[in-house]
Amino acid sequence: MGRSPCCEKAHTNKGAWTKEEDDRLIAYIRAHGEGCWRSLPKAAGLLRCGKSCRLRWINYLRPDLKRGNFTDEEDELIIKLHSLLGNKWSLIAGRLPGRTDNEIKNYWNTHIRRKLMNRGIDPATHRPMNEPAAATEVRTLSFATSAVKEEEEEKEEKKVIISNTAAVGDVHEKNFVNLELRISLPYQNQSEPLNGKTSSAAGLCFSCSLGIEKSKECSCGNSGSSKNSRGNIGYDFLGLKSGVLDYRSLEMK
DNA sequence: AAACTGGACAACCGCACGTGA
DNA sequence: TTCACGTGCGGTTGTCCAGTT
Numbered sequence: 001m002g003r004s005p006c007c008e009k010a011h012t013n014k015g016a017w018t019k020e021e022d023d024r025l026i027a028y029i030r031a032h033g034e035g036c037w038r039s040l041p042k043a044a045g046l047l048r049c050g051k052s053c054r055l056r057w058i059n060y061l062r063p064d065l066k067r068g069n070f071t072d073e074e075d076e077l078i079i080k081l082h083s084l085l086g087n088k089w090s091l092i093a094g095r096l097p098g099r100t101d102n103e104i105k106n107y108w109n110t111h112i113r114r115k116l117m118n119r120g121i122d123p124a125t126h127r128p129m130n131e132p133a134a135a136t137e138v139r140t141l142s143f144a145t146s147a148v149k150e151e152e153e154e155k156e157e158k159k160v161i162i163s164n165t166a167a168v169g170d171v172h173e174k175n176f177v178n179l180e181l182r183i184s185l186p187y188q189n190q191s192e193p194l195n196g197k198t199s200s201a202a203g204l205c206f207s208c209s210l211g212i213e214k215s216k217e218c219s220c221g222n223s224g225s226s227k228n229s230r231g232n233i234g235y236d237f238l239g240l241k242s243g244v245l246d247y248r249s250l251e252m253k
Numbered sequence: 254a255a256a257c258t259g260g261a262c263a264a265c266c267g268c269a270c271g272t273g274a
Numbered sequence: 275t276t277c278a279c280g281t282g283c284g285g286t287t288g289t290c291c292a293g294t295t
Contacts, residue, residue: 017263051265107261111260
């Protein structure tokens with residue numbers, strides 16, 4: 001069957017972007033907004049592939065990007081998120097405002113991998129390097145959409161099961177971890193900066209904020225689950241209060 | 254000073270997914 | 275249901291630059 005190429009490669013520039021190209025792209029997006037990347041290059045007068053424009057904007061030109069070195073807090077947060085999510089760089093980036101998936105991926109490969117190896121930790125499994133490979137665990141992240149109406153919550157909830165067979169750190173002593181969250185309107189008061197420590201709203205530690213029950217890493221005594229304002233048990237997944245998925249920053253594919 | 258080496262990061266490539274016709 | 279298209283993601287490569295020999 002085959003697919004048409006995303007652009008006419010013969011007539012596109014490749015390699016490093018020039019200042020003029022950057023300016024054109026910025027000016028166009030300021031005027032018309034993001035989106036329709038395929039047609040953007042032509043409309044903006046750029047001899048670039050749409051994908052290239054998107055990447056340039058997202059990874060380099062976006063005004064909300066935080067440039068500069070990663071902090072220790074960001075380091076630790078990336079490590080913890082990676083231990084749970086694996087190479088889901090976009091999801092990890094979603095929890096680090098101002099950082100891009102590409103930036104985090106590069107940083108992981110150049111800094112954190114070595115840092116973990118120096119600690120004697122296998123960066124792929126987050127387990128001690130001399131420890132034999134653990135029996136394959138199947139972790140199930142269960143995402144459930146929350147009905148807006150109370151009664152709908154009683155009905156069967158649509159669940160998306162994400163299986164992740166990557167070995168994870170010591171936080172998963174149990175063979176089965178069910179991280180359940182409900183999707184609803186974004187939580188509006190998520191003012192807590194992402195520092196990878198205590199999850200603000202509910203006063204939960206990082207482990208509990210991820211919904212890991214009875215984790216050895218639990219430092220808050222909540223043992224994983226919390227109740228939301230309606231008394232329903234939910235998990236403050238990735239720092240989200242009581243199981244409310246903030247889809248602004250945590251995109252589910 | 255020149256050559257070499259390795260780290261850092263920008264950019265590209267191919268594939269998967271979601272969506273609409 | 276199938277297919278084409280647009281977009282996003284993760285892996286990989288290319289390039290630049292600072293440090294070392």
